[in-house]
Amino acid sequence: MDNTAAPAGPGSGFRALVVDDEVGLANVVGSYLEREQFEVTVCHTGTDAVLRAREVDPDVVVLDLGLPGIDGVEVCRQLRVFSDAYVVMLTARDSETDTIVGLSVGADDYVTKPFNPRELVARIRAMLRRPRTVTSPADIARRTPPPTAPPRVFGELSIDIERREVTLGNTSIALTRTQFDILAALSARPGVVFTRPQIIETVWGDSWVGNAHLVDVHVGHLRRKLGDDPAEPRFVQTIRGVGYRMGTGG
Known part of the structure; x- marks a missing residue:
């Protein structure tokens, strides 16, 4: 080669x-x-x-x-x-x-x-496989939001899943694919706690093998970009000993 x-x-x-x-x-x-x-x-x-x-x-x-x-x-x-x-x-x-x-x-x-x-x-x-190819109406209903789905709003934070765009106030926030996918997973079910293995399965896929600490590292970078104080986060909240959940942004 x-x-x-x-x-x-x-x-x-x-x-x-x-x-x-x-x-x-x-x-x-x-x-x-x-x-x-x-x-x-x-x-x-x-x-x-x-x-x-x-x-x-x-x-x-x-x-x-x-x-x-x-x-x-x-x-x-x-x-x-x-x-x-x-x-x-x-x-x-x-x-x-x-x-x-x-x-x-x-x-x-x-x-x-x-x-x-x-x-x-x-x-x-x-x-x-993370950005899965949609091949049937059932896949469309299960895997992607409706074309007219509004952005998900948490206080000043707006997440447009369809456009893969995130804004905080009037500022556009540039996220990596992985950071956006974690935020999308958490924001799909606000208030629901996701364990690290659940986040890994959702974002990396069920065949991923590695240290769950990877999630913590990406969450840390995501918080910094969102200006989220790790001690009192508004958006990505830690549930000690369990995982993470999406806060209201208040």
Whole structure:
């Protein structure tokens, strides 16, 4: 496999960018994704990753944290300026600090090396199922709001699910996909407490495998963007020992 995009297979439609300076590992991951009929582009430096992401507009980026030169954190930060692709960080360091740093710049998930490529691909598939394709009237009724559904309003906070837009007062709030999906899940049932496993199943999918602490990290970033005081949150409230619920905004 070289640095060019592989031809899409039958039934393909998703584009993946794999970035790792370990050439063998990058090629293995790319091969597994190609078997799942992804259109795959592989590169090995952070600089190339940003350039190729602009060229191929990937749906998902598998990104090594420890790249030479521009590391994975900086690549992710630059990606978030122009791309809303799902980002899975690969790290050889199983430390909470590394995980939080990666997620803080917009990564959606992380995998610690060594890992099983099949499991990685399964997690990517689970991510890509989040914006599910609607194929029947029953799916439409179950999965999406009616076309005329008004925004969900909680005090100064307005959440337009159809447009995926969030405003606080007169200010537009830029959320990552994951942050918006968490807010959408909680706001669908205000006052109802969601456990961390329930949030993971709703947002990441039931095949996701990992630490539930991931939810807390994303909620922390979501609160900061909403100006929500963790000690007395108006919007995303913590129910100690259980999970989170949507407050009234009052």
